[in-house]
Amino acid sequence: MNKRERFQAFLNNEPADRAPAAFFHHYTTAQEYVTGLKEPRFFEKNVAGHLVSRKQDDPDILKIMNDVLMLMPVDCSMVKEAKDLKDIIPPDMDSLYVQKTKELTRRVLAYWEGEDLPVFATGFSPLFVLDYALKFADSQHVSHLAEYAAADPEAFRIALEKIEDITTKIFEMLMDEYHLDGIYFSVNNQNHLLPDDTYRELVTPVEKRIIAAINAKGVSILHICGYGGLTNNVRLYEDYDASAINWAVHAEGVSLREGKELFNGKPVMGGFAQNTIIYTGTEEEIKAEVMRILDDAGQVGVMIGADCTVPNDIDEKHFAWVREACEEYAGGHSEEAV
Numbered sequence: 001m002n003k004r005e006r007f008q009a010f011l012n013n014e015p016a017d018r019a020p021a022a023f024f025h026h027y028t029t030a031q032e033y034v035t036g037l038k039e040p041r042f043f044e045k046n047v048a049g050h051l052v053s054r055k056q057d058d059p060d061i062l063k064i065m066n067d068v069l070m071l072m073p074v075d076c077s078m079v080k081e082a083k084d085l086k087d088i089i090p091p092d093m094d095s096l097y098v099q100k101t102k103e104l105t106r107r108v109l110a111y112w113e114g115e116d117l118p119v120f121a122t123g124f125s126p127l128f129v130l131d132y133a134l135k136f137a138d139s140q141h142v143s144h145l146a147e148y149a150a151a152d153p154e155a156f157r158i159a160l161e162k163i164e165d166i167t168t169k170i171f172e173m174l175m176d177e178y179h180l181d182g183i184y185f186s187v188n189n190q191n192h193l194l195p196d197d198t199y200r201e202l203v204t205p206v207e208k209r210i211i212a213a214i215n216a217k218g219v220s221i222l223h224i225c226g227y228g229g230l231t232n233n234v235r236l237y238e239d240y241d242a243s244a245i246n247w248a249v250h251a252e253g254v255s256l257r258e259g260k261e262l263f264n265g266k267p268v269m270g271g272f273a274q275n276t277i278i279y280t281g282t283e284e285e286i287k288a289e290v291m292r293i294l295d296d297a298g299q300v301g302v303m304i305g306a307d308c309t310v311p312n313d314i315d316e317k318h319f320a321w322v323r324e325a326c327e328e329y330a331g332g333h334s335e336e337a338v
Contacts, residue, residue, distance in 0.1 A: 007060065019330070020061070060303075083155050127203050181218050183219075207240065287324065
């Protein structure tokens with residue numbers, strides 16, 4: 001099987017020659033995130049990191065990491081109280097943010113010219129974008145997100161829908177103009193940022209509409225972002241119609257096997273904690289962990305990956321060991337493989 005055929009079998013919950021694998025890491029430091037519009041050197045560092053990976057790794061899928069453009073700049077300077085949320089100003093399609101998003105996408109794809117593999121852009125929930133924008137606009141770096149949602153739910157909903165509109169347009173543009181296969185869509189309600197009922201009322205409809213828009217043009221991979229001490233109630237997302245689901249197996253305490261049941265049999269990806277065995281392990285330890293994961297979850301409709309991004313300085317040959325282990329496992333379980 002080639003990479004596209006293997007990935008399609010994963011999406012279809014059908015046997016493949018082996019389970020695919022996908023690991024992602026940032027190319028800049030946390031201090032350099034969201035600096036791409038003001039710091040050209042960090043933008044260049046973000047782009048160039050993909051070329052280094054291109055030379056070192058042979059991934060089953062490519063995810064374009066938009067570190068320095070991670071969260072779109074939303075003007076929240078007018079927000080002094082909850083009712084002001086309705087007046088926030090997201091960027092438009094002619095903005096510098098969108099132009100740099102296009103440039104990043106175009107230049108990364110050029111590194112992979114001639115290589116036919118599934119390609120995804122990275123995108124974020126309007127909730128995460130709004131939370132960051134409110135913190136950025138506040139002198140104390142406090143977003144007051146939960147307070148505002150409780151005080152004026154309608155203004156909060158309007159703010160999210162404004163960000164939803166431009167988010168959807170950007171996703172559609174990337175899939176149309178650059179022929180991307182889909183979007184890796186990051187959501188979270190880490191440590192109950194909002195009460196579950198509030199999340200379901202105000203945030204869930206927005207995220208579901210974005211996923212529907214992605215699905216209309218391509219593939220949606222839902223990333224429920226959790227790591228370390230930051231956890232989510234994964235049941236908030238059990239009825240999201242994403243093409244595949246990734247969550248923090250170790251942070252949430254929900255295995256791939258358990259998650260496949262929770263998410264109604266949808267294809268699932270993950271299995272490794274982000275900074276333990278996959279980062280520090282020997283070849284034998286990493287391969288043994290792959291075998292353990294596949295013994296528990298099976299290899300149909302399963303992609304091996306991590307809870308979230310792995311450390312930037314990981315030795316990328318660790319990813320090759322994972323793929324080799326998937327091949328070895330398939331060889332010993334031929335009844336589940338093509």
